[in-house]
Each structure stands twice: as structure tokens, then as C-alpha cells.
Amino acid sequence: MKRFLGFVVKEFYxxxxxxxxxxxxxxxxxxxxxxxxxxxxxxxxDARIAIFDQSKDEGTRKISEKVLSSGYFILxxxxxxxxxxxxxxxxxxxxxxxxxxxxxxxxxxxTGNAKVQIIGDASDPNTANxxxxxxxxxxxxxxxSLNAEKIPMQIVPEVRMMYNSEMKGVFMFVPGxxxxxxxxISALMTSLSITREKELGTMELLLVSxxxxxxxxxxxxxxxxxxxxxxxxxIIILGNTVFGVxxxxxxxxxxxxxxxxxxxxxxxxxxxxxxxSSQQIAMMLSLVAxxxxxxxxxxxxFPVENMPVVLQWFCHIMPPKYYITIIKSIMLQGNGFSYxxxxxxxxxxxxxxxxFLSVKKFKVRLG
Amino acid sequence: xxxxxxxxxxxxxxxxxxxxxxxxxDHLSFEVKKGEIFGFLGANGAGKTTAIKILCGLSSPxxxxxxxGGFDIYTEREKIKKNIGYMSQKFSLYDxxxxxxxxxxxxxxxxxRKKEIEERTKVLMxxxxxxxxxxxxIRSIPLGWKQKLAFSVAIIHNPKIVFLDEPTGGVDPxxxxxxxxxIFEASREGITVFVTTHYMDEAEYCDRVSIMVDGKIAxxxxxxxxxxxxxxxxxxxxxxxxxxAKVN
Numbered sequence: 001m002k003r004f005l006g007f008v009v010k011e012f013y014x015x016x017x018x019x020x021x022x023x024x025x026x027x028x029x030x031x032x033x034x035x036x037x038x039x040x041x042x043x044x045x046d047a048r049i050a051i052f053d054q055s056k057d058e059g060t061r062k063i064s065e066k067v068l069s070s071g072y073f074i075l076x077x078x079x080x081x082x083x084x085x086x087x088x089x090x091x092x093x094x095x096x097x098x099x100x101x102x103x104x105x106x107x108x109x110x111t112g113n114a115k116v117q118i119i120g121d122a123s124d125p126n127t128a129n130x131x132x133x134x135x136x137x138x139x140x141x142x143x144x145s146l147n148a149e150k151i152p153m154q155i156v157p158e159v160r161m162m163y164n165s166e167m168k169g170v171f172m173f174v175p176g177x178x179x180x181x182x183x184x185i186s187a188l189m190t191s192l193s194i195t196r197e198k199e200l201g202t203m204e205l206l207l208v209s210x211x212x213x214x215x216x217x218x219x220x221x222x223x224x225x226x227x228x229x230x231x232x233x234x235i236i237i238l239g240n241t242v243f244g245v246x247x248x249x250x251x252x253x254x255x256x257x258x259x260x261x262x263x264x265x266x267x268x269x270x271x272x273x274x275x276x277s278s279q280q281i282a283m284m285l286s287l288v289a290x291x292x293x294x295x296x297x298x299x300x301x302f303p304v305e306n307m308p309v310v311l312q313w314f315c316h317i318m319p320p321k322y323y324i325t326i327i328k329s330i331m332l333q334g335n336g337f338s339y340x341x342x343x344x345x346x347x348x349x350x351x352x353x354x355x356f357l358s359v360k361k362f363k364v365r366l367g
Numbered sequence: 368x369x370x371x372x373x374x375x376x377x378x379x380x381x382x383x384x385x386x387x388x389x390x391x392x393d394h395l396s397f398e399v400k401k402g403e404i405f406g407f408l409g410a411n412g413a414g415k416t417t418a419i420k421i422l423c424g425l426s427s428p429x430x431x432x433x434x435x436g437g438f439d440i441y442t443e444r445e446k447i448k449k450n451i452g453y454m455s456q457k458f459s460l461y462d463x464x465x466x467x468x469x470x471x472x473x474x475x476x477x478x479x480r481k482k483e484i485e486e487r488t489k490v491l492m493x494x495x496x497x498x499x500x501x502x503x504x505i506r507s508i509p510l511g512w513k514q515k516l517a518f519s520v521a522i523i524h525n526p527k528i529v530f531l532d533e534p535t536g537g538v539d540p541x542x543x544x545x546x547x548x549x550i551f552e553a554s555r556e557g558i559t560v561f562v563t564t565h566y567m568d569e570a571e572y573c574d575r576v577s578i579m580v581d582g583k584i585a586x587x588x589x590x591x592x593x594x595x596x597x598x599x600x601x602x603x604x605x606x607x608x609x610x611x612a613k614v615n
Contacts, residue, residue, distance in 0.1 A: 006475035010464065104570045201457030205521075208423045208453040209476045210445065 003211060007219035014193065015223060024189070029181045029231050031237060036177055037170040037243045047072060047131055052079035052099045058104035063142055067098065090120055096120050096131045116337070120253050158311045163332040174239040175327040176300030178232060179320040182258065183294050185228045186265030187272065188286040190221050194273035195282040213362060221266050227266075232258040248334030254327060257340070260347050261323040267354035268319075274361040294320045319350045373400040374390060376528060376559050377422065382431035384417050391417040393582040395431070399528075399561060400455065404554050406573030407563040410567040413579040419532050422451050422561070434526045449477075452521040452529040453560075456536040458513050460520070462506040466497065470520060477524035491519050511542040515549060522553055529553065531562040535569065547572050567603040576602070578609055585609045 015021050048055070049067075053060050067073055076094050079085065101115035108114035108253045118135050120128035197203040206216050208334035232255070233261045239277075247254060272285050295301060298309065298320040304312055315321055322343040329335040337344070374437065377399035384392040391414045399405045411417045420426040422435055424444050434438040434479050436450040439494045440462055460469050467488055474484045492498045495515055500508050505516075522529050531550075535543045547569065562573070570576045570590055577587040586593055590602055 006472060010461070010468070010472045013464055013468065015463070093500045200461070201455050202461060204425055204455055205453060205473070206476070207425055208448065208451065209473075209477050210448045210478070228493050238466060274560045 004219055005216055007211070007215070011193070011220060011223045017228070021189070025185060025231065027232070029177075029235055032181060032243070033174070033177055033235055033238050035284075036173045037239075044127060044130055044134075044295060045072060046074050046128045047095045047127075048076040048093050048099060049073045050077045050079050050094045051075065052082070052085065052095060052097060054102045055104035055106075057105040057299060059108060060100045062204050063100075063116075063139065064098075066138050067135065070134065070138060071228040072131070077306045085119065085307075089119075094121070095124075095127060096135070099137065100175060101347065114325075116119055124229075131304055163319065167244070168245075170239070170243040171245055171332060172328075173245070173300075174235065174245045175324050175331060176295075176298065177260070178235050178258070178327060179298060179323045180291070180294050182228050182232060182262055182323075183265045183290055183320055184286075186224055186262050187269035187290055188283065189227075190224050190266050190269030190274040191282040191286055192279055192346065193224075194220055194270065195277055195279045198273075213350065217358075221270065224266060224269075225259075225262055229255075229259060232262070247331050249330035249336065254330045257323070257326050257330065257344065257347075260327075260344065260351070261319070264319050264323075264347050264351040264354070267351050269360045269362070271354045274335050274358050293318055297321070298324055300324060319347060322346050373402055375399065376436055377405075378402040378432075378434045378562065379418075379422075380428055381430040382418065382421065383429045383432060384414075384421060384426070385429045390403065392428075393423070395586060397577055397586055397587055399559060401527075402557055402559055402566050403495050403574040404550065404562065404572065405559040406570050406576035407561065407579070408505065408565065408567070408570055408576050408602075409563075409579030410565060410610065414582040415579055415587060416532055418579075419530050419561070419563055423451060424448060425573065439595075449524075450527045452524065454517050454521040454527040454529070454531050454534050456533040458517040460505045460517055463504060465502045466492075466508065466516060469503050469516070473520045475524050479524060489521060491523075491544060510538065511545070514538055514542065518546065518549055518553075522558060526558065528559040528561060531560065533563055533565070535564065535566060543569070567601065567606050570602040570606075578606060580609055585612075 015025070051064055051067075053064065064075075068075055073096075077084075077088060078090065079097070079272070085097050085099075087098065097119040099119065101117070103117075104114045116139065118132055120132050122128040194203075194217075197206065203216075207213065211219075236247065236254070240247065267367040268290070272282055276282050276285065293314070295309075297304075297315045297318050299315070300320070304315045304321070307315065326340045326343045326347075331338050333339075375398040377397075379398070380396050382392050382395040383390070393414075395418060402581065407415050417426065419583065421428050421440070422433070424440065424447060428440070435447045436445045438444075438450070462470070466470065468542065470488050470491070471484050474487065479487070484558070488501070492501055497508075497512060497516070500512065504512060508516075518531070518534065521531075535546055538546065543566070550560055550562070550572070562569075564570070575587065575589050576593065577584050578593075579585065586596075586605070588596070593605050594600070594602065597605045597608050597610060
């Protein structure tokens with residue numbers, strides 16, 4: 001036990017004497033969280049638009065007023081000819097052009113049919129989509145207010161978004177980010193620290209010593225369990241204080257599941273380090289083979305349900321997917337253990353599989 | 368210096384190590400006597416490192432009977448580990464730890480107590496004339512010091528045998544000579560030294576040498592006897608004659 005402690009102390013020296021390690025451990029999580037939280041938001045405010053009003057009557061003025069007072073749009077320019085439309089898009093300031101046909105109100109009152117054209121700048125498709133939707137919402141609102149007295153039957157939907165009533169993007173990113181960062185720290189850092197010993201030649205010395213291989217591995221991994229756990233806490237606290245992401249369910253359960261996920265990622269890191277003996281390859285493997293799938297295939301940003309079937313299969317073998325499901329379930333819905341038992345089992349299964357493979361690899365290498 | 372009557376501390380019989388179809392060690396048989404400096408010579412790729420790794424327990428033999436320090440290499444590996452020291456050509460110290468922290472760490476994993484570690488460090492620092500470097504990072508001390516320190520650390524737990532795998536690689540001749548003085552001292556204190564090298568001048572310092580060519584032991588005797596047998600002026604000539612004999 002004393003030998004083991006000496007080992008852990010040495011490992012902490014390595015970590016605390018290398019400012020780059022410290023930066024990765026504590027700088028990156030905080031910065032990532034703030035970046036993701038502030039930058040990625042699905043709401044757009046103050047988009048610049050141009051209006052080409054060929055009628056200039058009461059109706060078009062009212063609609064324009066509504067559009068510009070909604071908070072989503074700012075008037076960049078009033079256009080006077082169709083030629084100008086392409087021109088303003090090319091200049092790049094304007095995201096959307098709203099065109100009213102001639103005799104708007106007259107047509108509307110007479111035939112009940114007036115023409116509005118919405119042109120979006122789809123070089124950024126998401127933004128264009130969202131802006132067009134806003135305008136359509138405003139138009140149908142206007143129409144509704146005109147007809148309010150006339151229509152005998154109405155269906156008025158009352159929408160309520162459960163678990164994230166304000167539809168905050170950050171609610172989605174905090175769980176995803178936790179999975180990504182814990183994966184990064186645990187798998188990358190352990191695989192690096194083990195391959196470093198191999199490169200230095202110190203691993204041979206350790207293997208010649210009376211320390212058992214298991215002690216060596218646990219000794220190397222233990223500090224990272226501790227640090228990754230600390231990181232999980234930092235992310236939860238930052239998410240809660242800065243962005244108001246709640247922890248509705250049990251904090252203890254959340255921490256327990258995080259610990260399980262950390263162990264899974266660590267055992268993956270160990271597996272990587274048994275495959276390679278160079279730090280560079282370990283880094284490549286961790287970053288390319290782990291980070292990208294974690295971001296793309298875990299449901300972190302893109303919904304798994306929309307992917308091609310083959311990719312969905314890949315998603316099912318991505319451990320982070322299950323962790324993200326688990327923490328969303330605990331943090332946002334407040335579910336208890338019985339709801340996430342299946343996912344927990346899968347994470348535990350992955351952990352055991354990776355440890356089994358590492359031990360097997362390790363023995364083969366010795367022989 | 369050869370202790371003819373001394374007991375055998377390493378016994379190797381018919382050691383074979385294959386990597387796929389490549390035979391790295393082809394039926395090696397030799398004994399190392401207690402307290403001697405045993406040189407294990409050969410060109411690069413002759414199978415020296417493979418053999419030393421098997422003796423240290425870093426690799427398993429394909430077949431053969433081996434005992435180290437009287438313990439069987441298959442069944443008593445843990446006991447062997449407590450009784451041997453090992454130093455590779457990479458010196459294997461941690462760059463980002465200080466001299467003392469390295470000593471404390473390695474002594475610690477061999478189970479030395481805190482007080483023992485303090486005492487031995489003090490003695491060592493005086494012996495190596497490194498007192499002022501005690502709390503410096505390994506990164507900042509010269510290569511020669513690193514090498515001496517690596518050797519001292521390899522024998523800090525007073526092992527019966529120390530295995531040195533090309534310990535003088537990349538070091539200048541003067542430092543190499545000083546390093547051999549340390550090996551002689553360890554040998555005088557009763558530690559058996561098993562050393563691989565491809566510097567033939569170093570072979571002259573050994574009590575007995577074995578010369579490996581292509582996975583086999585081509586010759587094994589004292590440097591004096593070998594030079595007589597092959598009518599050579601130096602160990603270098605002995606080696607060249609053996610290597611050429613192989614080619615012809």
C-alpha cells in the first residue's frame with residue numbers, strides 16, 4: 001500500500017509540474033462550457049433585413065411595423081426595385097428580404113388573397129430557416145388578428161416544453177460537454193501518461209520492480225479518476241450558476257454515474273496505451289477515434305434518430321451516448337435509478353470489456 | 368578476480384526465444400557465477416537485449432530452463448524481482464522529478480523505509496559529488512550524472528544481481544571509464560553484474576564474456592583466454608574473427 005501511495009504521489013508531481021496538463025485539465029472544461037453555452041444558441045436576435053414594399057398601404061405598413069418591433073429584425077434598407085434584391089444579398093449585410101406585391105391590402109380585402117414573398121440567404125441554411133419561420137409566425141398572427149371576429153371555429157394550441165421550458169440550448173450542451181470532456185481527460189490523459197513511461201523507458205523499470213502490473217496501471221490511473229471527477233463537479237457547478245442548468249434529480253446518483261463513465265473512459269485509455277507505445281499515436285487515436293464520434297454520434301449535437309440506419313448502429317456502440325442519456329435523465333427530468341438501469345448496465349459492460357481486452361493485450365505483449 | 372569456486376547465480380539451459388519464425392535466441396546455455404562481472408557481447412540485433420529481457424522477467428522464453436538468483440523464472444518471478452536491479456540504455460529517470468524524488472520513488476517501490484531512503488540518498492549524493500543537485504530536476508543535470516544516478520538507483524535496494532543493458536550508450540569515453548569504476552565498486556560489494564555492450568574495449572573489464580553471433584553464443588571465456596585462443600591482440604580482434612568466421 002505504501003509503495004502504491006508513493007506511486008500516486010509521483011503521478012501527481014507529473015501532473016502539477018506540467019502547466020499544459022493543468023491547462024487541459026482545468027482550463028479547457030471551463031472555456032469549452034462558456035463557449036458552447038454562449039456561442040451556440042438557436043435563437044437569433046437583430047437580424048438585418050430589407051423590405052421591398054410595392055404597395056405602401058395600411059396593411060403592409062402594419063406588417064412591417066410588427067416585424068421590426070418583434071426584436072428579431074432590424075431594417076437595413078427599403079428597396080425600390082427587384083434589381084436591388086440580389087445586390088443587398090451580395091453585400092452580405094442582409095439576411096432576409098421581405099417583398100410585398102402591388103395592391104396588397106386591396107387584393108386582400110377583395111379576393112382574400114395577397115402576395116408576400118420571403119427571400120432568405122440560405123448560404124447559412126439554419127439561420128435562414130429560423131428567420132423565415134419568425135416572419136411566417138408574424139404573418140399568420142396578423143392574419144389571425146384580422147379574422148378574429150369572423151371565424152366561428154378556432155383551434156388554439158397551447159404549447160408547453162417540458163424539462164426545458166425556455167428551450168435553452170445550453171441544457172443540451174452541458175450533458176454533451178460533460179461526456180466529451182470526461183472522455184477527453186480520462187482517455188487521452190491516461191493513454192498519454194502510460195505511453196510516456198513507455199517512451200521514457202521507465203515502464204520497463206517499473207515492470208522489473210516488485211510492483212505488480214495491476215498496481216502500476218491503477219497507480220497511473222488513480223490521479224486521473226480524481227481529477228476527472230473534479231472536472232465533472234466543475235462543469236455541473238458552472239452549468240448551474242452561469243447558465244441555470246438544473247440538477248432536478250439526485251446529485252449523488254449523478255456523481256455515481258459520472259464516476260462510472262470516467263472509469264469506462266479510463267479503461268479505454270488503458271486499452272489505447274496497450275495498443276501503442278508512442279504518445280503521438282495515442283493522442284491521434286484518442287482525438288480522432290474518440291472525440292469526433294463522441295461529438296457527432298452520441299446525440300450530443302445531432303439527433304441520432306435522423307441519421308442513416310448504418311450510422312445509427314455505430315451510435316449504439318458509442319458509450320458517451322448512454323452517458324448523455326443518463327445525465328439528461330437525471331439533471332433535467334429528475335429520474336431515479338430504475339429509469340437508467342439499462343444504460344448504467346451498458347456502461348459497466350463497456351468498462352469490463354475494455355479492462356478484459358487490456359489485460360489480455362498486456363499478457364500477449366509480455367509473452 | 369574470477370571466483371572459480373563460486374556458486375552459480377544465473378543458470379540458463381537451452382534458452383530459445385522465437386518471434387514468429389525468427390529465432391532471436393537459439394539454444395543459449397551459460398552460467399553466471401556469484402559476484403562476477405559477466406559481459407554479454409554481440410553486434411546489434413544479435414539477441415542480447417532479448418536474452419536480458421527474459422532474465423529480468425520482461426519477456427517470456429519460448430523454451431528452456433532458467434534460474435535467476437536460485438529462483439525459477441517461470442514460477443518464482445516475484446522473488447526474482449525483489450533480488451534484481453535493472454538499468455537500460457535510456458537511463459529511465461523521470462525528467463520532471465528532482466534527483467531526490469527519483470531516488471525516493473524507486474527506493475519506495477522496492478519497499479525501502481523513509482529513514483533508509485534519506486540515509487542512502489545522503490551517502491549517494493556525497494559519493495557522486497552531487498550534493499548541490501539533490502533538489503534539481505533531472506532535466507537540468509548533465510548526461511554523465513544522469514547515467515551514474517540511474518545506476519545508483521538500479522542498485523539502491525542492494526540486489527543480488529544487476530542487469531545493465533548497454534548502460535554506456537551515447538556517453539563520452541571519460542564518463543564511460545568513470546561509470547565502469549562504479550561497476551567495479553558494486554562488484555566488490557558482492558553484487559553480480561550482468562552487462563551487455565557493443566563496445567569491445569569494455570569487454571576487457573569483464574571477468575568473463577560471452578559473444579553472441581546471430582542468436583547463438585559463439586564464444587564464452589575470460590578475455591585473456593579468448594585472446595589467446597583466437598590469437599588476437601584485443602577483444603575487438605576476437606570479435607571480428609568470430610563475426611567473419613560466421614560469414615565464411
